[in-house]
Amino acid sequence: MRVTVEQIDREREEELIVRCHDPGAAWVQGVQEAVSGQQTVCGWREDEMHRLKLSEIFYFEVVDDRSFLYTQAAVFEAKEKLYEFERLCTGSTLFRCSKSMILNAEKIDYVRPSLSGRFEAVLSNGEKVVVSRKYAADLKRMLGV
Amino acid sequence: MKNITLWMRRYVTVYGIIMLCTFFMCLLFNPTSELSVVSFFGRIMVFTLIALLSLAVYYSKEELTVKAWWVRTMLHLLLLEAVLLPLAHSWGFWQGGTDILVYAGFILLAKALWHLVDYGLNAKTAAQINERIRKNRLEKRA
Numbered sequence: 001m002r003v004t005v006e007q008i009d010r011e012r013e014e015e016l017i018v019r020c021h022d023p024g025a026a027w028v029q030g031v032q033e034a035v036s037g038q039q040t041v042c043g044w045r046e047d048e049m050h051r052l053k054l055s056e057i058f059y060f061e062v063v064d065d066r067s068f069l070y071t072q073a074a075v076f077e078a079k080e081k082l083y084e085f086e087r088l089c090t091g092s093t094l095f096r097c098s099k100s101m102i103l104n105a106e107k108i109d110y111v112r113p114s115l116s117g118r119f120e121a122v123l124s125n126g127e128k129v130v131v132s133r134k135y136a137a138d139l140k141r142m143l144g145v
Numbered sequence: 146m147k148n149i150t151l152w153m154r155r156y157v158t159v160y161g162i163i164m165l166c167t168f169f170m171c172l173l174f175n176p177t178s179e180l181s182v183v184s185f186f187g188r189i190m191v192f193t194l195i196a197l198l199s200l201a202v203y204y205s206k207e208e209l210t211v212k213a214w215w216v217r218t219m220l221h222l223l224l225l226e227a228v229l230l231p232l233a234h235s236w237g238f239w240q241g242g243t244d245i246l247v248y249a250g251f252i253l254l255a256k257a258l259w260h261l262v263d264y265g266l267n268a269k270t271a272a273q274i275n276e277r278i279r280k281n282r283l284e285k286r287a
Contacts, residue, residue: 024281026284113264113267117214117260118267130208140273140274143274
C-alpha cells in the first residue's frame, strides 16, 4: 500500500483521506480510531466533569434542549448542541441517526425494520433506539454496504 | 439529489398502487365506462400528487414517537378518504350505494400496501446492514 504525506500551508485545513477497497476493513477502522477515536468530549454527572472518548459513547441525544451522552451504563450531560457534536464526530463511527440523536455505529448489535417506516437499532447494551430511514443511508455508507 | 430520488420512488410506488386500485374498481363496478388513456393516467397522476402532498401530516420538528406516528397515520387515512372520495366521485370512479364503501376500502388497502412496501424495503436494508455488521465482527475477531 502506498502512503502519501503532503505538506500544506497553515491556512488550509488539515485532512486525512483514506482510499480503500473496503471501508469496513480493520486497518481503516484503526486509522479512524487513531484520528478520532481517542478524541474526547466532556460530560457532566453529579457536578463532576468526566472526559469521555468518542469510542466509549453509545449515543448523543437532545431532550428538551438539553444534550446527553450515553455510555454503556451511564448518562452524562453535555454542553454541545447537536450540530456541534455532529461536527466533532466527523470521520468517526458516530453518525446522525434521527432528528435529535447521534449514534455510534460500532455499538449497534443489529437493526430491524419497524412498522412506522423507520428502523430500530438494538445496541450492545440492550438499549433500543430509532434510526430514521433518511439517515439509514448514511449508516449503510459508513458500513460499506 | 438523495431526496429527489426518494420522492421519485415514492411517487412511482403510490402511482402504481392507485392505478391498480382504480383499474379494479372500474372493472368491478363500472365495466362499461370508457375513459381515454390520457385522461385516465392524468387523473391518476393528480391522485398521486394529492396522496403525496397529504404526507405533510407526518411533518414534525421532533422525532415522532410510535404513538404519535399511529395518530398521524389515522389522520392521514381520514384526510385521504375525505379528499379522494369526492374527487373520485366527480370523475365517475364510483357512483353511489355500496360503491363508496368499496372505494373507501380500496383507499385503505392502498395505504396499507404503501406501508407494506415501505416495510419490505426497510427489511431488505436492515438485512444488508446486519450482514455487514456480522462480517465486521468476524473480521475483528480474526
